[in-house]
Amino acid sequence: MTQSYDYVIVGAGSAGCVIAHRLTENPDVSVLLLEAGGRDRQFFYRLALGFHSWRYPETNWQYETEPEPHLGDRRIPLPRGKVLGGSSTINGMLYSRGHPLDYDRWRQMGCEGWGYADVLPYFKRSETNWRGEGTYHGGSGPLQVSRIDTRKLVHEPVMEAARKLGYPITDDHHGELHEGFGGGDTTTDRRGRRSSASRAYLDPVRSRPNLTIATGAYATRIRVENGRVTGLDYVQDGKSKTVRAEREVILAGGVYNSPQLLMLSGIGPADDLRSIGIEPICDLPGVGRNLSEHAGYWTEHATREPITLLRELRADRLAISLARWAMFGTGVLASQSNSCHAEVRSRPELEQPDLQLYFNPARGDAKPWFPGIGERQEHRLSVVACLVQPDSRGWMELRSADPRDKPRISLNLMSERSDVDALVRSVEMVREVYETDPLASLISHEVVPGPEVRGKAAIEQWLRNTLIVTHHAVGTCAMGIGSQSVVDPQLRVRGIEGLRVCDASIMPTVPGGNTNAPSIMVGEKAADLIRGTSLPREEVREGLASAA
Template sequence: MTEAFDHIIIGAGSAGCVLANRLSEDAGSRVLLIEAGGEDRSWLFRMPLGFMMTAANPAYDWGYASEPDPKLGGRSLPLPRGRVLGGCSSVNGMIYMRGHASDYDGWRQMGCRGWGHDDVLPYFRRMESSWRGAGPYHGSDGPLAVSRVEGGHLLADRVRASVRAAGFAESDDLSGERQEGFSACEVTVDRRGRRASTARAYLRPALVRPNLTLWTRTQAIRLLIERGRAVGVELRGPDGLRQVRARREVILSGGAYNSPQLLMLSGIGPAEHLREHFIEPIVDAPGVGRNLSEHPLVYMSFAAREPATFLSALRIDRAARSVLRWALTGGGPFASQITSGVLMLRTRPELERPDIQLVFLPVRLDAKLWHPLSRNRQEHVLSVMVMQLHPESRGTVRLASADPFAKPVVDLDLLSTPGDFADIRGGIAAVRRIFAQPPLADLVRVELAPGADRQDDAALDVFIRDNLKITQHPAGTCRMGEDRDAVVDSELRVRGIEGLRVVDASIMPTVPGANINAAVIMVAEKAADMIRDR
């Protein structure tokens, strides 16, 4: 017999774990959560600095890569996506940011009713257990712990002083009244120094409920659609192929790559593209897989005059003590992020909101554990992430074939407009302005990348093309809206099919101007109320 549930959630990532918790609060509702990956049992998922060993690890990653891009010299970029309970919230850098209020007001202006900043703020507050305590912008008793990076050992004071000397403002709270300026970094780490993934913050407490069922290592391969309604899912798991039925709704929470892929495999997508792969269209939805937005970035680096960076903490004996200290007390240098601070800035004064985010890292990007007797020690280097917040470029997600286990074809199409180059160049100029001020100017020996010899726009554009990366914030491929090309409406219901919703970053009309994990969790909190008619 085919098993039946009230709600079937596909994907136990940042959004899916939230939905599983909230929907199973109703004892009369039977909920199934499906995850293609496995459990997050390793201690590396709990130790904050463990992300350096779990991010893009083949054991916990989908292994996706973008199509080679001629604009990037033919490079194909890795697209890390968590394939484990908690999804990307279990392997990301834990930075907690919401973006600017105008990001969400922009959604409402695009026709997404109920998604302005005033509409979503209560859900940000509801999900938080903030180190700040309760207030008009923050919550104190939500499932998600948010803490502050204490940067005394991370050169935070020196960075802050140079930022101030360069003329940039500061902010006490980038999620509060002033959403621009320099601030200490906030992260999803609890008071015990453990990563607060959605698997641990939302899912673990809910698994004691008898009405919530979790299946891991089980991949959805096709939606079951009858007479215009999603009635279930076909799955492949440890026991082989099976089908499950949904009495109320099927909810896709696979993320900006996997959710559009499953829709297309099920006959919902651009009709011509589906027929190319011998899939009979059920709904011709040209917007599925379009509007892919990502935050592009480049890293700048500076050689230090003295051994003052976090590389000193990676001496093997010190690192071993730090792991032990974290395990016993939840404290020490491995119990949080290694970020000196974050600066949200406008590269042009006429802009209404920041267009660049700078993340200051007091360590080289390829830092390794080292032995004090080793002769081949790495040089001490300071790094800065220059991230463009509102790219104009848009990419696509398409099927490689009708095989549900084939990786999707992802074309990021980055740097497709002159404005994207200009924004990043403006961010590079801001970093140089900051590092020209003491005390950082006194600490730095030389600019390594792009290098002081690259000054004009043409030289910088070559550097950007050759070194561009992504921040792993894909969004927009199942865009929300009320126009005909929108994939889901403002209630996140898939157009043309009943009983089917998408709840993840793919519904975002535009990517928020910040790290997006907090926004994804907010979307899931709000969607849970919609699904329960609250």
């Protein structure tokens, strides 16, 4: 028997959880929320330093790229959350919205209603920020945003080196000054627990009688009759099921799954679909295109003394910290291990920061250890650097008409010379910070990329051999007004009635920060678009977007 709901949401990730929460505020509206993964009750999902749970195959889709043509044909892993909360359940929990100009640029591209003044109210509605309610932050939203405790994380030496080099200093990357070196924020609550989209938005409303949550439910096809969506096919517990949507089907599966489901349903590039045996019902050439991602890399410097977080990973200390976290929600395990969050420009003439640097108080592969047992780990400080305003664009397409086949994905990283040059400059900038006291006095030697990697040509080759991504992909169902746009500014799929896409895939360009907070903002704004309401714009004073 086909069940019927007013709205069917595909994907219980960062945006899907928000939309389910907001739509069911109206008791007269029924919502079915489908999630292909399972529930988010594992212990490590809650732990701030447990984000390495993304390595577990059951928690993510285990996507990877095709051989990347500009990276020596390497395949890049692309973990995406396959669990309630989506990637917000397995991510690093760093809270970063991006720059105001990112959103103003969307408006300039024809996305009316998506400028910074339009989206700021939705960022604020989503959060309870540790700073309290104010011009730039909310104080009563579902998402808990906490300050990273930097007291044991080699924070001050990094900050002092930045001051000596003349970088801007900010105590809030989302306040008056959106660039510079400062402390970071994290999506954890006051007890040191992860504040995922599932825990923030679903947990408080699970008992609503008008909300049905189905896990292990894999969507396979959108049903369309006479140009209008009528429902959805999905598989659950090995059984094929169909659900009817009286009002809308809302895709919130993310940057890879939402375009995949569109194409499986005949909505996408017509010639490509025909080539794999799918009869197109709506020719939308932009589906799967415009893929944008933050390319990044790690650097590591060995320290003269054992001053890094590795000390806290000694087995006995770790056990005590775990107990302290479980009982009191305090200690090193209750917060992210990030010494400093920096947003800077690779060239002074740029309008906004194009680099994001995370200074970390430990090596990238740090792991628990026992005194006198096994190989000794060298104490190192590390930096994760990424290019947040990339020009390179990739694509994704179906491998076959089988819904279980993973899509073909190419990020096409470092295909644009501008991206290569900015990344090379960033390596030199990171080195300059480490060569400046008081940070320099703590360092023994550079480990990665290593002293032998000198000069632009050598750095470029090292980047092509080692480049990674920071899992901030967007753009495959881009919002806009041109022929390549997939959804309009109301997030309605062009050419099909009763169908919207509401997740990171609609972002026409990638914001200059982590994408979890912007995805939650998209969910908040999408819910209002669906309900036919909106929050008033919040204008901010001139010059907010620049540190110059």
